[in-house]
Amino acid sequence: MKHYGKKLISMLLTLLAVSFLVFAAFEIIPGDPALSKLGDNATPEAIAALRAEMGLDRPFIVRYLDWLLDCLKGNLGESYSYHMPVSQMIGDKLPITLTMTILSMLLTVAVSVPVGLLLSKYAYSKLDRAGYVANQFLMSIPSFFLGILLTWFFGLILKWFTPGGFVSYKKDFGGFLGYLILPSVAIAIPKCAMSVKLLRSAILTEADKDYVRTAYSRGNSTMEVLYRHVLKNAMIPLVTFWGMAVADTIAGSIVVEQVFNIPGIGRILLTSISHRDYPVVEAIILLIAFVVVLMNFIVDLLYRKLDPRMRRE
Amino acid sequence: MKKGVRFLLAGLLTTMAVALSGCGGDKTGGTSSDQITTGTSGQEETTAVAGTSGQEETTAVAGTTGSITIGIPQDLEDGLDPHKVTAAGTREILFNIYEGLVKYDENGDLKAAVAESYEISNDGLVYTFTLRDGVKFHDGSDVTAEDVIYSINRCKEGDAPLEPEFTKISNIEKKDDKTIEITLSEADAQFLAACTSAVLPASNADPEHNVIGTGPYKYVGRVPQESITLEAFDAYWGEKAHIKDITLKVLANPDALVMELKGGSVDMIARITDTQAAELAGSDFVVLEGAMNLVQALYLNNAVAPFDDVRVRQALCYATDPQEVMDFVSGGKGFEIGSSMFPTFGKYYDESLNHVYDQDLEKAKALLAEAGYPDGFSFSITVPSNYQQHVSTAEVLVEQYKKIGVTAEIKLVEWNSWLEDVYMGRNFESTVIGVDASVLTAPALLSRFTSDAKNNFINFNSADYDAKYAEAIATADDAKATALYKDCLQILADDAANVYIQDLPTFVALNKKYSGYKFYPLYVQDFASLYIVE
Numbered sequence: 127m128k129h130y131g132k133k134l135i136s137m138l139l140t141l142l143a144v145s146f147l148v149f150a151a152f153e154i155i156p157g158d159p160a161l162s163k164l165g166d167n168a169t170p171e172a173i174a175a176l177r178a179e180m181g182l183d184r185p186f187i188v189r190y191l192d193w194l195l196d197c198l199k200g201n202l203g204e205s206y207s208y209h210m211p212v213s214q215m216i217g218d219k220l221p222i223t224l225t226m227t228i229l230s231m232l233l234t235v236a237v238s239v240p241v242g243l244l245l246s247k248y249a250y251s252k253l254d255r256a257g258y259v260a261n262q263f264l265m266s267i268p269s270f271f272l273g274i275l276l277t278w279f280f281g282l283i284l285k286w287f288t289p290g291g292f293v294s295y296k297k298d299f300g301g302f303l304g305y306l307i308l309p310s311v312a313i314a315i316p317k318c319a320m321s322v323k324l325l326r327s328a329i330l331t332e333a334d335k336d337y338v339r340t341a342y343s344r345g346n347s348t349m350e351v352l353y354r355h356v357l358k359n360a361m362i363p364l365v366t367f368w369g370m371a372v373a374d375t376i377a378g379s380i381v382v383e384q385v386f387n388i389p390g391i392g393r394i395l396l397t398s399i400s401h402r403d404y405p406v407v408e409a410i411i412l413l414i415a416f417v418v419v420l421m422n423f424i425v426d427l428l429y430r431k432l433d434p435r436m437r438r439e
Numbered sequence: 440m441k442k443g444v445r446f447l448l449a450g451l452l453t454t455m456a457v458a459l460s461g462c463g464g465d466k467t468g469g470t471s472s473d474q475i476t477t478g479t480s481g482q483e484e485t486t487a488v489a490g491t492s493g494q495e496e497t498t499a500v501a502g503t504t505g506s507i508t509i510g511i512p513q514d515l516e517d518g519l520d521p522h523k524v525t526a527a528g529t530r531e532i533l534f535n536i537y538e539g540l541v542k543y544d545e546n547g548d549l550k551a552a553v554a555e556s557y558e559i560s561n562d563g564l565v566y567t568f569t570l571r572d573g574v575k576f577h578d579g580s581d582v583t584a585e586d587v588i589y590s591i592n593r594c595k596e597g598d599a600p601l602e603p604e605f606t607k608i609s610n611i612e613k614k615d616d617k618t619i620e621i622t623l624s625e626a627d628a629q630f631l632a633a634c635t636s637a638v639l640p641a642s643n644a645d646p647e648h649n650v651i652g653t654g655p656y657k658y659v660g661r662v663p664q665e666s667i668t669l670e671a672f673d674a675y676w677g678e679k680a681h682i683k684d685i686t687l688k689v690l691a692n693p694d695a696l697v698m699e700l701k702g703g704s705v706d707m708i709a710r711i712t713d714t715q716a717a718e719l720a721g722s723d724f725v726v727l728e729g730a731m732n733l734v735q736a737l738y739l740n741n742a743v744a745p746f747d748d749v750r751v752r753q754a755l756c757y758a759t760d761p762q763e764v765m766d767f768v769s770g771g772k773g774f775e776i777g778s779s780m781f782p783t784f785g786k787y788y789d790e791s792l793n794h795v796y797d798q799d800l801e802k803a804k805a806l807l808a809e810a811g812y813p814d815g816f817s818f819s820i821t822v823p824s825n826y827q828q829h830v831s832t833a834e835v836l837v838e839q840y841k842k843i844g845v846t847a848e849i850k851l852v853e854w855n856s857w858l859e860d861v862y863m864g865r866n867f868e869s870t871v872i873g874v875d876a877s878v879l880t881a882p883a884l885l886s887r888f889t890s891d892a893k894n895n896f897i898n899f900n901s902a903d904y905d906a907k908y909a910e911a912i913a914t915a916d917d918a919k920a921t922a923l924y925k926d927c928l929q930i931l932a933d934d935a936a937n938v939y940i941q942d943l944p945t946f947v948a949l950n951k952k953y954s955g956y957k958f959y960p961l962y963v964q965d966f967a968s969l970y971i972v973e
Contacts, residue, residue, distance in 0.1 A: 157855025163517050165525045166862060166874075169893055172599035207516040208663045209647045215663055277695070281702050290690065290699035294662065384692045387699070389665035393691055397664060401516050402855060 137419045144415040159402040203405035222390035227375045229310035242325030264319035273312040273385040290387045309386045328360035369425035373418040499970035506684035510708040520646045521637035522601040527962045534963040537637035537652035547960040563626030575674045577657035584613045589641035604633035632878040655680040655967035681970035706950040713770040716946040727947040729958040733873035737938035742898035750810040752935035756796035757803035768831045772944040778928040781942040783960040792932045815844030821870045824851040829871040881924040
């Protein structure tokens with residue numbers, strides 16, 4: 127348990143550091159929310175008035191501490207652009223990006239594990255070699271490009287779905303899920319290819335080890351050896367990768383959401399950065415950082431589940 | 440400058456945009472010429488080319504009915520308070536929700552709106568507005584003289600008044616329930632245009648969240664980065680809107696616009712490029728062509744060497760061929776300009792100024808030699824990277840200036856940096872940008888070039904210009920004032936204040952199920968004129 131306590135503290139410190147860095151970054155990079163909002167109508171007086179209204183006339187450290195204190199009280203502030211509470215905005219958008227992440231992870235796991243097992247079973251055969259080539263190919267296509275191809279093929283040629291026909295989950299959940307399938311596929315394909323490669327090589331490495339021979343000599347069948355012993359060990363690199371993939375999907379939603387015109391977290395982040403909408407950017411980056419540390423934490427938990435040796439420390 | 444508009448349109452995925460539209464880059468729209476309706480010099484003359492299902496021949500379905508989904512390139516990111524928003528992309532939408540005492544029509548003329556009529560005293564100091572009967576706010580209440588006075592006062596108070604023109608009001612008085620008399624401290628030809636400023640109900644303490652206007656459409660709701668919904672206002676005082684429900688869909692990805700249109704999830708997009716227009720050939724869409732109404736130029740910082748020498752500026756003008764820029768940037772479309780005035784503003788636009796500097800490389804070299812740069816010089820062009828058409832323009836200019844031995848280097852900056860360093864800080868050598876007019880008056884375009892103007896970011900300094908301009912705004916006689924403004928434009932051209940290039944073309948894609956789109960000579964979208972084709 128002491129281990130988890132330590133982990134938790136380091137998680138909080140990471141988040142604190144991230145929040146400070148984001149605040150500091152906006153202090154350094156050029157641009158100002160008041161100027162951004164006023165554009166070429168800006169006069170020094172108007173900028174000053176708006177900065178005061180936004181509370182930007184206070185010193186940097188005061189603003190940061192104020193924000194941090196509000197944050198701890200659960201108040202993330204109000205968006206400069208939309209005049210809505212940031213928590214409400216994120217609450218509305220998070221289900222969209224999260225659904226896409228979950229769908230793509232389900233796809234990745236559901237496809238990559240059977241394919242990986244199949245390829246390692248027929249290792250060095252013609253099938254395996256074909257699989258290797260396909261894998262290399264799919265791994266190297268960026269998600270956004272796949273997204274454009276998929277939209278063009280399924281949307282404009284086959285007309286299976288309407289490009290840009292996103293419907294809100296509040297209006298029509300079925301339609302919402304339906305629209306997110308293609309983006310999820312676009313995200314899942316490169317990740318799937320990577321997972322297959324990892325699983326195949328991990329199984330082949332493990333299969334050469336002594337404990338496998340021992341397991342066989344005790345009279346286990348191939349299936350038993352695979353599921354009871356080899357797979358458990360082979361899953362470790364895969365679980366690590368999947369943990370990273372979840373964080374990567376949320377952070378990378380900026381690009382895929384842009385391609386498929388999905389109004390999720392990534393889109394809000396992108397536009398908020400360009401408008402210097404600090405409260406929103408700060409909250410979303412913190413959220414992404416939180417997902418990253420949370421996934422690390424979960425992966426750590428899973429290691430211990432998969433490999434009892436790690437529990438003794 | 441259309442803040443935000445082409446900013447997001449180009450987006451952060453510009454690199455991607457270039458890669459993907461590369462294949463269509465050399466299509467000059469020739470394939471779709473049967474679809475594009477061409478205006479000759481101005482937008483008002485836009486007519487349908489024979490043989491297509493033109494706009495003008497159709498009739499509307501009677502009554503207020505149906506719905507339309509209109510794609511907009513960015514969300515209304517600076518809010519919904521009509522007195523506080525500044526982004527052109529926001530103002531053009533709010534045009535449908537709010538009205539002032541007067542409002543612009545599609546010819547750019549001011550017509551009475553919330554006011555039924557107005558009178559201006561001979562000395563230009565007293566404006567008497569008579570309110571229209573039966574004008575209602577979207578919440579159902581009547582517009583009263585108190586509401587009008589409240590709205591004007593809201594814009595004139597404080598250290599940073601929301602409408603600077605209103606600070607010239609010395610007295611505002613309610614004569615009776617329907618009459619308001621406004622007295623100015625000095626005559627001001629721009630005052631009436633400022634009266635397009637929205638009338639809000641005095642009872643509404645929070646216009647940002649509680650959107651109540653008097654326009655043909657009322658605000659229903661919004662989801663950030665997703666959509667904004669409007670509904671026709673059934674108690675509108677004037678001609679009611681034809682289409683009942685409007686969904687404004689935020690289309691953040693400029694590369695997906697054509698796909699969205701063809702896929703049928705969007706019925707209209709007001710600003711597409713000539714390449715996108717060409718891709719729509721043979722589809723269910725009519726493409727209409729108009730102008731963006733801005734002055735695109737290579738703006739030169741007149742205060743820094745070598746641009747403090749008029750001969751150097753003139754040399755650049757002689758080295759520039761606007762037609763080549765238009766060919767490259769917008770498939771040969773676009774409207775050449777020779778000074779700070781765009782063609783749709785016909786009253787002041789003088790076509791002859793386009794020929795002050797017809798391309799003449801020998802003359803350019805001679806002027807450079809005379810100014811002490813026989814071997815040319817180097818300078819930088821700072822361009823906001825989000826405006827693809829300005830970046831492309833700069834690229835063509837770089838090539839053109841090589842021919843006279845001048846080396847230009849393009850410096851791409853983010854929009855916010857541009858605002859801070861170039862526009863506010865005036866820390867630049869040259870920049871390519873489009874400057875627009877927020878209201879349709881000559882001073883909206885010309886006041887910035889007076890030597891003490893706060894927004895004179897090019898540091899233009901001409902005593903002659905200052906004198907002419909001061910005389911123009913003080914002149915009550917319109918014909919005289921017009922002549923003086925034209926003199927100002929002549930000075931800008933003769934002094935080569937900037938290298939003037941063009942007013943950029945813009946294209947509207949509209950599904951053939953709809954018709955009635957109207958171009959305005961300023962940056963607005965009039966949704967009330969759209970109708971469903973019977």
